[in-house]
Amino acid sequence: MTSIPFPHDVIGGIFISETGKQGSINAQTPYLWRENIMPDQLSNRTELKLRDVESASKMMRRYYRTVKETMRAMAGYLPAMRWWPGKKLLARHIWLDSLHADMLRLRTLDLRYPRVDVEDNADVSLLFVLEKIPTAPSDELFLHCVYDVIKPAMLEALEEYLQVSDPLDDAPSHLYLKRIIDELNMQLHEYEGIMRESSRAADEAKNSDWLSAVSGALSSCGGFHGPDAQIDPRSTAVLEGLVYELPMEGGRDLSWEPAVTQVSPRPARNFTEEQIAVAVDHANEVWASETPAALIWEYKNMPWELYLGAARWCYDEIRHATMGVERLAALGLEVGVDYPMVPDHWRAFRARGVRYLLLLLHRLEQGGPRHKSNLKTKFIEKNDLAAAQDCDYDWADESGHISYGVAWLKAVFPEWSKQQTIEEGNKISSEWSHWIGNHHKNGTHGYEGFLERMDKKLTASGHSTDI
Numbered sequence: 001m002t003s004i005p006f007p008h009d010v011i012g013g014i015f016i017s018e019t020g021k022q023g024s025i026n027a028q029t030p031y032l033w034r035e036n037i038m039p040d041q042l043s044n045r046t047e048l049k050l051r052d053v054e055s056a057s058k059m060m061r062r063y064y065r066t067v068k069e070t071m072r073a074m075a076g077y078l079p080a081m082r083w084w085p086g087k088k089l090l091a092r093h094i095w096l097d098s099l100h101a102d103m104l105r106l107r108t109l110d111l112r113y114p115r116v117d118v119e120d121n122a123d124v125s126l127l128f129v130l131e132k133i134p135t136a137p138s139d140e141l142f143l144h145c146v147y148d149v150i151k152p153a154m155l156e157a158l159e160e161y162l163q164v165s166d167p168l169d170d171a172p173s174h175l176y177l178k179r180i181i182d183e184l185n186m187q188l189h190e191y192e193g194i195m196r197e198s199s200r201a202a203d204e205a206k207n208s209d210w211l212s213a214v215s216g217a218l219s220s221c222g223g224f225h226g227p228d229a230q231i232d233p234r235s236t237a238v239l240e241g242l243v244y245e246l247p248m249e250g251g252r253d254l255s256w257e258p259a260v261t262q263v264s265p266r267p268a269r270n271f272t273e274e275q276i277a278v279a280v281d282h283a284n285e286v287w288a289s290e291t292p293a294a295l296i297w298e299y300k301n302m303p304w305e306l307y308l309g310a311a312r313w314c315y316d317e318i319r320h321a322t323m324g325v326e327r328l329a330a331l332g333l334e335v336g337v338d339y340p341m342v343p344d345h346w347r348a349f350r351a352r353g354v355r356y357l358l359l360l361l362h363r364l365e366q367g368g369p370r371h372k373s374n375l376k377t378k379f380i381e382k383n384d385l386a387a388a389q390d391c392d393y394d395w396a397d398e399s400g401h402i403s404y405g406v407a408w409l410k411a412v413f414p415e416w417s418k419q420q421t422i423e424e425g426n427k428i429s430s431e432w433s434h435w436i437g438n439h440h441k442n443g444t445h446g447y448e449g450f451l452e453r454m455d456k457k458l459t460a461s462g463h464s465t466d467i
Contacts, residue, residue, distance in 0.1 A: 011232050039156070044279030044459050049166045056170060057111035059161065062123050062226045063154075064104035065131065070150055071097035073133035075314065076244060079290040079346075081122040082251035084335070085194040091289050091318035093187050098311030101184065103176040119301070123228045125221035129214060134297070136245035141208055145195075149215055155184045157224040166219060180461075184338060213238035246298060248350050250290045250343035252309060256336025259446035261344050261439050271382060274329065276454070278375060278387065280339050282324025282394070287345045287370075288365075289317035291357045294407060298354045306411060309404035316397040323390040330386075332461045339453045340447070347434045349428065355412040360432060362405030363425035368398035 017456050072429075074090050074097070081087045108118045116148040121127060133150070136142035158177050167174050217235035222228050252258075254274045262284035292310035325335050349356050373397035379388035409421055416424065 004113040017192055033092075044117075049164045050169070051165060053111055056165075056173070057108060058122075058227070060104060060108045060111055061118055061223055062126065062228075063122055063158065063161075063224060064108050064118065066102055066129065066150075066224050067097055067104060068101040068307070069127055069130035070133065070146065070154075071101060071311065071330070072296050072300075073130055075143050075144060075293040075311070076246065077134040077136070077255060078293040078314070080134075080247045081139055081142075081197075081249045082253055083257065084253050085198065086143055087251075087286070087289075088318055088322060089143075089190060089194055091293070091315045092190075094293065095185065095311045095315035096183055098308050100180045102304075102308055103180065107173055107176055119304075123222075123226065125228045126218075126224075126226070128231065129221055129239070132214060132217075132239045132242055132244075135210070135239075135242040137208070137210055141211055141266055143191070143195075145211055145214055147188060149211070149218070151184055151188060153218065154224055155181060158184075160225070160295070176319040198380060209238055244297075246294050246354065249346040252343065253342060256341065257449060259340035259450065260347075261340050261436055261445040261447065262342050263342060263436055263440075264451065265440040265443075265445050265447055266322050272458070275379075275387060276328065276339075277383060278329040278391070279331075282320050282390065283328060283335060283339065283341055285317045285320040285324070287343050287357075288361055289314050289321065290343070290346070291361050292317075292404070292408075293355070294354045295358060295412075299412065302411060304407060306404075309407065313401050313404050315384050320390075320394050320397070323394070324349070325409065327387060327390065331463060332457050333454060338457055343433070344436075348432060355409075356428065357410055358405065358412065359421075359425055360428045362409060363429045364432075365401050365405065366425075368401075369395040371395075372398065409429060415419050 064395075073093055074094050078087060078090045078094070101210065102231060105118055109116065112118065133142070133145055136145055158181050162174060162177055165173060186442060213235040217231045217239060218224075220229065220232035220235065262280065264280070268277050286316040296307055296310050296314070298404065321341075328335070328339060333339055345357065349360055372391040376388045376391040376395070379385070381389065409416075413424075
């Protein structure tokens with residue numbers, strides 16, 4: 001674990017010298033603290049925890065920007081992430097971090113009222129560093145940076161804030177930060193869990209100039225408490241030329257067999273194959289998680305509510321994909337071996353820009369609630385209660401996604417009327433159907449090997465594949 005050192009010499013707004021004497025604070029003085037052990041003339045309390053509102057609000061704003069921009073960096077990298085456990089982890093934690101950022105944002109606005117400068121780029125050096133996180137040379141280094149450097153340092157910063165914050169005067173901060181601290185610890189535990197189960201070595205991180213530069217930049221820029229400071233030139237020299245670009249298609253595990261389409265060219269011949277088709281469709285909703293994640297990264301300085309909705313959308317779709325993977329595993333079918341997980345929507349339309357992937361996703365999800373509700377009914381009739389419940393929660397999620405899609409489409413296609421948006425959505429949906437149909441017709445779907453392996457496994461396990 002890489003730690004980021006922080007100075008400790010100021011009670012927000014009241015400077016404590018080495019001799020214990022109070023002094024005035026100016027704009028150049030760091031707004032950190034040391035616990036003030038002095039008698040209080042009115043209450044006779046002897047262990048005061050003093051930090052003025054102005055200092056607290058600046059720190060809270062820096063915490064907010066740290067969590068928000070780390071969340072954006074995680075969202076930006078998610079489409080590129082090839083490792084399936086890592087992709088699932090990022091989607092879940094993007095959502096959790098969006099909730100944490102929302103609490104920190106609300107508290108910042110409380111403390112800085114009537115000012116609404118919560119989004120002002122007052123912490124330019126910190127923001128510069130966080131923007132470089134997705135430029136990690138590998139999945140391993142990206143995860144190491146986020147979970148072994150940034151999140152532990154953020155956890156330490158919040159715990160330090162609480163240690164010298166008055167639990168009565170600053171009670172709302174205590175309520176928010178205690179929840180965030182609990183969930184950060186949970187995130188680190190979940191990260192450690194997937195790393196223990198993997199064979200991925202951490203040796204790469206030990207000798208990484210990139211990771212050393214990021215850690216050095218975070219230390220020299222003022223850490224997560226602040227105030228903002230100039231970054232060490234040695235770190236700047238490594239990081240300043242790095243720019244992250246979203247991939248042209250979503251990353252998939254290199255050990256998986258590739259395919260062109262997620263949809264089988266062979267229609268379901270019986271109920272077992274119908275179950276499998278629905279589960280495979282669920283498993284391939286990864287692209288629908290990657291799309292709102294890409295929006296979070298691609299579009300800077302959007303209204304906060306858009307990011308908050310997109311983060312939830314991103315996690316919901318990974319949940320749906322995991323539902324499919326787990327149902328298929330119960331049938332003895334392995335992802336990337338017996339059925340494909342492919343970024344075919346991105347292959348078809350990514351070149352037009354992320355906003356057209358949004359358009360396609362929104363159009364397809366408009367029919368989702370009714371379709372999944374009908375599937376729920378059918379699965380109940382067939383006594384497949386697990387699949388019925390998956391579809392039940394899926395359609396409930398997608399009902400909310402429709403409102404997220406409308407809001408984002410208005411933001412990224414401001415020139416379109418409602419009618420044009422509908423027409424363009426219908427057009428791209430039709431193009432998508434033709435894209436799939438042409439690959440099926442031309443035999444370029446890449447599905448043959450999957451069908452052969454699937455049929456063999458189902459027969460061997462006693463699941464009928466007869467018509």
